[in-house]
Amino acid sequence: MTTAPSTVGVVGGGRMGAGIAQVFATLGSSVVIAENGDRAAAAERVATGLQRAAERGTLGGAAPDEVLARVAVAARIDELPTDAEVVVEAVPEIIDLKLDVLHRVEGVVGPQCVIASNTSSLSIAVLAAALDTPSRLVGMHFFNPVPASTLVEIIRTPHTAGEVVDRVRGWVELLGKQEVLVNDSPGFATSRLGVCLGLEAIRMLEEGVADAASIDRAMELGYRHPMGPLRSTDLVGLDVRLAIAEHLTSTLGERFAPPQLLRDMVARGDLGRKTGRGFHTWS
Ligand SMILES: NC(=O)c1ccc[n+]([C@@H]2O[C@H](COP(=O)([O-])OP(=O)(O)OC[C@H]3O[C@@H](n4cnc5c(N)ncnc54)[C@H](O)[C@@H]3O)[C@@H](O)[C@H]2O)c1
Numbered sequence: 001m002t003t004a005p006s007t008v009g010v011v012g013g014g015r016m017g018a019g020i021a022q023v024f025a026t027l028g029s030s031v032v033i034a035e036n037g038d039r040a041a042a043a044e045r046v047a048t049g050l051q052r053a054a055e056r057g058t059l060g061g062a063a064p065d066e067v068l069a070r071v072a073v074a075a076r077i078d079e080l081p082t083d084a085e086v087v088v089e090a091v092p093e094i095i096d097l098k099l100d101v102l103h104r105v106e107g108v109v110g111p112q113c114v115i116a117s118n119t120s121s122l123s124i125a126v127l128a129a130a131l132d133t134p135s136r137l138v139g140m141h142f143f144n145p146v147p148a149s150t151l152v153e154i155i156r157t158p159h160t161a162g163e164v165v166d167r168v169r170g171w172v173e174l175l176g177k178q179e180v181l182v183n184d185s186p187g188f189a190t191s192r193l194g195v196c197l198g199l200e201a202i203r204m205l206e207e208g209v210a211d212a213a214s215i216d217r218a219m220e221l222g223y224r225h226p227m228g229p230l231r232s233t234d235l236v237g238l239d240v241r242l243a244i245a246e247h248l249t250s251t252l253g254e255r256f257a258p259p260q261l262l263r264d265m266v267a268r269g270d271l272g273r274k275t276g277r278g279f280h281t282w283s
Pocket residue numbers: 011012013014015016017034035036037038090091092093097101118119120121141142143144236
């Protein structure tokens with residue numbers, strides 16, 4: 001039976017890394033985040049997330065400060081705990097950056113540590129090349145916002161050890177989340193299908209089939225999607241979607257070619273909710 005990891009490392013204290021740290025700390029793990037940028041902002045993201053969780057009643061009666069006390073933010077990867085049972089990297093989606101980070105993580109932790117990537121689309125097998133022991137790398141694709149999202153997509157390569165997958169599956173269950181297990185392939189299951197639908201919706205908007213609100217409502221009411229594909233693109237970020245579409249075009253082919261409208265909107269800074277304007281207006 002899998003038990004909660006007593007010690008966890010997270011690299012990158014941005015939106016995803018802070019959320020991942022929060023959910024492991026809530027489970028009882030001691031967590032060290034390595035964040036080479038604004039450490040105070042990373043700690044603040046965890047504190048705010050815990051406050052929200054307490055308000056929603058999902059902290060199991062614990063006080064936010066009590067959970068926060070289990071989270072430390074360090075500046076460097078070599079300050080991660082050497083006895084970490086799992087380290088999850090959540091640095092930006094830049095392959096050379098991730099390769100460098102993973103290589104450095106392996107130099108710090110012990111041989112039993114599982115190393116996981118939160119990448120949205122990059123090949124886990126390619127990332128595994130950064131490691132001396134590729135069998136310890138697995139994809140742990142959390143969703144945004146991490147504390148409230150149900151799904152963790154687990155991605156294995158032909159080299160990922162079965163024991164590594166089993167441990168990750170156990171932790172996902174302990175976190176109160178549900179898994180889908182997929183074999184390594186560009187965009188996995190979620191990003192590949194999500195981007196596919198989003199790109200077609202953008203092409204329909206370009207062709208004047210309907211306006212953005214109508215395209216979204218068609219999927220929300222007709223297919224019971226909780227959110228239409230354009231609103232979902234706004235939430236993810238148009239720049240993020242464009243980068244994934246370009247990666248999928250280079251790996252899976254022209255059917256993922258980004259529409260010109262998406263390129264134009266990213267070029268003028270209409271990135272979705274984070275900039276206040278995308279396919280919809282956000283306040
Ligand atoms: N945002 C989402 O909706 C979402 C969803 C699922 C997966 N992801 C994936 O999660 C990863 C992180 O995304 P995010 O949205 O949290 O990004 P983000 O930009 O909010 O956070 C990344 C953090 O990593 C830090 N960082 C960069 N280089 C570092 C280094 N060498 N050492 C330590 N810290 C470093 C940055 O300072 C930043 O705080 C990406 O791979 C992304 O594709 C994102």
